[in-house]
Amino acid sequence: MQSREAxxxxxxxxxxxxxxxxxxxxxxPMTTPSKDVSFAQASDDVLITLFQNxxxxxxxxxxxxxxxxxxxxxxxxxxxxxxxxDLSQEVFVKVYExxxxxxxxxxxYTWLYRIAVNKSRDELRRRKLRRFFSFQSLDxxxxxxxETRMAHPPKDHESADxxxxxxxxxxxxxxxxxxxxxxxxxxxxxxxDILQIEVGTVKSRLSRARTTLKNxxxxxxxxxxx
Amino acid sequence: MKSVIPPQDxxxxxxxxxxxxxDRERDVVELRIAKEPDLRTAYEELVRLRxxxxxxxxxxxxxxFWTRVKAALDSTRDEEKNLLPFPRSYLPAVVAAxxxxxxxxxxxxxxxxxxxLTFWERQSTALREAYQQGVVQGSLLPFFSNLDxxxxxxxxxxxxxxxDEEKGTTLKVDERSSTxxxxxxxxxxxxxxxxxxxxxxxxxxQPTVSQRATLDSxxxxxxxxxxxxxxxxxxxAMAINxxxxxxxxxxxxxxxxxxxxxxxxxxxxxxxxREAPYTVVSRSKEVRQADEVIKSFHASPKGPEFVVVTAxxxxxxxxxxxxxxxxxxxxEGMIEEMALRRERAIRRLVSTTAExxxxxxxxxxxxxxxxxxxKDRLTIELTQDSATDGAFFFNISVAPRIPVEELDGAFEQxxxxxxxxxxxxxxxxxxxxxxxxxxxxxxxxxxxxxxKLDRKSRKPFKLDLRQ
Numbered sequence: 001m002q003s004r005e006a007x008x009x010x011x012x013x014x015x016x017x018x019x020x021x022x023x024x025x026x027x028x029p030m031t032t033p034s035k036d037v038s039f040a041q042a043s044d045d046v047l048i049t050l051f052q053n054x055x056x057x058x059x060x061x062x063x064x065x066x067x068x069x070x071x072x073x074x075x076x077x078x079x080x081x082x083x084x085x086d087l088s089q090e091v092f093v094k095v096y097e098x099x100x101x102x103x104x105x106x107x108x109y110t111w112l113y114r115i116a117v118n119k120s121r122d123e124l125r126r127r128k129l130r131r132f133f134s135f136q137s138l139d140x141x142x143x144x145x146x147e148t149r150m151a152h153p154p155k156d157h158e159s160a161d162x163x164x165x166x167x168x169x170x171x172x173x174x175x176x177x178x179x180x181x182x183x184x185x186x187x188x189x190x191x192x193d194i195l196q197i198e199v200g201t202v203k204s205r206l207s208r209a210r211t212t213l214k215n216x217x218x219x220x221x222x223x224x225x226x
Numbered sequence: 227m228k229s230v231i232p233p234q235d236x237x238x239x240x241x242x243x244x245x246x247x248x249d250r251e252r253d254v255v256e257l258r259i260a261k262e263p264d265l266r267t268a269y270e271e272l273v274r275l276r277x278x279x280x281x282x283x284x285x286x287x288x289x290x291f292w293t294r295v296k297a298a299l300d301s302t303r304d305e306e307k308n309l310l311p312f313p314r315s316y317l318p319a320v321v322a323a324x325x326x327x328x329x330x331x332x333x334x335x336x337x338x339x340x341x342x343l344t345f346w347e348r349q350s351t352a353l354r355e356a357y358q359q360g361v362v363q364g365s366l367l368p369f370f371s372n373l374d375x376x377x378x379x380x381x382x383x384x385x386x387x388x389x390d391e392e393k394g395t396t397l398k399v400d401e402r403s404s405t406x407x408x409x410x411x412x413x414x415x416x417x418x419x420x421x422x423x424x425x426x427x428x429x430x431x432q433p434t435v436s437q438r439a440t441l442d443s444x445x446x447x448x449x450x451x452x453x454x455x456x457x458x459x460x461x462x463a464m465a466i467n468x469x470x471x472x473x474x475x476x477x478x479x480x481x482x483x484x485x486x487x488x489x490x491x492x493x494x495x496x497x498x499x500r501e502a503p504y505t506v507v508s509r510s511k512e513v514r515q516a517d518e519v520i521k522s523f524h525a526s527p528k529g530p531e532f533v534v535v536t537a538x539x540x541x542x543x544x545x546x547x548x549x550x551x552x553x554x555x556x557x558e559g560m561i562e563e564m565a566l567r568r569e570r571a572i573r574r575l576v577s578t579t580a581e582x583x584x585x586x587x588x589x590x591x592x593x594x595x596x597x598x599x600x601k602d603r604l605t606i607e608l609t610q611d612s613a614t615d616g617a618f619f620f621n622i623s624v625a626p627r628i629p630v631e632e633l634d635g636a637f638e639q640x641x642x643x644x645x646x647x648x649x650x651x652x653x654x655x656x657x658x659x660x661x662x663x664x665x666x667x668x669x670x671x672x673x674x675x676x677x678k679l680d681r682k683s684r685k686p687f688k689l690d691l692r693q
Contacts, residue, residue: 060292063291063295064292067288067291067292067295068288071285071288072285076282084285085288085294088291089295089298090298093295093299093302160281163278163282167282178279182276182280188244203237206240206244207236207240207241213279220278221274221275
């Protein structure tokens with residue numbers, strides 16, 4: 001049995017040393033920057049497997065790895081910076097939802113591009129429908145503007161705009177093939193995988209697209225060659 | 227600038243540009259390019275075109291891209307959270323279950339479409355025939371508009387229900403084992419109105435919360451059944467369900483079936499104290515649910531049979547009454563109409579001086595039924611074989627108590643050892659109010675009764691008290 005004194009007499013220190021309270025570090029995988037070297041160096045397949053096993057950090061690494069390529073792909077198709085950012089977000093949200101079911105049948109790279117291209121096609125289809133109901137034709141407008149601007153030799157800083165206009169004047173399926181080949185640098189087989197078409201179709205579609213684009217941008221090309 | 231070279235050559239140049247040609251194909255095309263100026267120009271244009279496309283400007287990097295993707299993901303998650311009342315992973319199972327239920331219900335409806343159509347046809351035919359035969363004219367209305375749980379319990383226990391307390395009229399269901407059943411509409415109230423309220427009943431049996439809910443459901447269903455059992459037509463015809471005599475016993479045994487054994491003993495004691503004309507003997511301790519009990523209220527699967535009585539006629543007719551529809555269609559004016567009809571019907575039926583012993587109606591379950599109208603009462607008497615007494619639900623017997631004065635005579639006592647002892651009992655042997663069940667084995671007799679019997683008769687026998 002304890003004595004009463006033993007309980008009541010508790011010495012109190014004359015000076016209590018100041019203790020600096022340490023901030024509580026809360027770990028949130030979705031907000032904590034992915035500075036982990038092992039994560040940054042991990043292959044796509046490893047990161048996908050980690051994500052599929054519940055590690056949310058892996059998704060952030062994948063986004064950071066591919067965000068610029070996807071943004072630029074969409075920019076090449078639409079040439080609208082603000083809209084491209086919105087659409088890129090939608091692409092990665094779609095990737096987040098679909099990634100748990102990713103079965104490693106193709107590379108993440110081509111799978112990502114397929115999602116982005118499909119999103120772009122949906123948007124282009126929506127725009128066509130809108131134009132149909134508003135009795136407008138963007139292609140005709142683009143071509144007319146191009147013809148006017150091509151009447152005078154373009155200055156250097158204008159060339160890029162004209163090439164972009166020329167690309168926009170192409171039919172959607174031809175434009176996407178040119179972008180995937182000449183800007184993104186995919187092989188025929190990869191393009192066929194992304195667009196889910198035959199390799200032969202890719203070759204013929206690309207040839208037709210280049211011929212059309214060459215005809216549209218004739219003066220610029222001729223001037224540069226001269 | 228329109229190209230003059232054929233498409234096949236264009237495709238070759240395009241493939242050459244991409245390095246897709248085999249060595250031999252490449253040699254052939256390069257040789258042609260060297261020889262054909264148009265082809266050479268076309269190839270140089272393709273090279274230049276590719277260079278222009280490659281040189282298109284790129285978007286500057288977006289350092290906040292991940293932040294925006296994360297915000298979009300959070301927003302999507304929130305939307306999903308708010309939309310579904312269950313985890314999203316259950317969605318396929320829920321959709322599948324809903325699909326099965328819908329398809330199942332559809333199949334059942336399709337398979338039973340004939341019986342459903344026939345059912346509705348029968349309903350309408352039965353009512354139409356009833357009207358065409360002049361059994362009931364005009365719309366039917368429930369006779370009682372003032373029923374509550376207390377009155378329902380009173381009817382169940384004592385078989386009496388005031389029709390119009392101001393006018394002094396009562397509906398009484400009386401039972402005598404010798405004569406069968408009697409449904410009476412009488413002008414004078416009984417001298418002493420016996421009452422037992424729901425509060426008193428609940429205080430005595432002390433139900434649990436769930437038991438209280440069950441008992442309330444049973445009383446509510448009993449009230450609805452009672453309402454649908456006495457109707458009045460526009461021609462002052464009164465329609466009384468011939469199974470009304472059965473309802474009160476069904477309700478009593480139903481209430482008992484919801485109680486635990488100890489509560490049943492208390493309830494039986496209360497019945498005796500309040501001079502209820504029944505005693506209850508349980509042969510099963512199983513506690514029943516409300517829906518089982520309520521099912522027992524409906525006597526015939528074919529539907530209720532009504533004695534339809536006017537001042538000068540009496541018929542037996544079977545028709546279904548949709549009380550729910552009737553209640554919904556009743557407006558305030560209808561309640562006044564009900565009161566008027568009730569008063570007229572009672573006046574005409576009870577005050578008529580005509581006296582007739584109604585025709586015997588051939589009925590498989592009711593050997594003899596007569597309707598008698600005298601000065602002060604209308605009596606529907608149903609003579610039944612006591613062996614077909616249906617007052618036995620859930621192994622609970624609700625039997626009329628017999629006053630001790632009627633107990634004179636010989637009967638058999640069943641001993642605990644299994645044998646039976648013949649005995650003679652005279653009413654003089656008892657003091658106070660003692661009732662026993664009409665069974666010759668005196669089941670249901672209480673232990674203090676047995677003790678008195680023992681002491682007075684001085685005969686050493688034991689009673690079988692299984693209560």
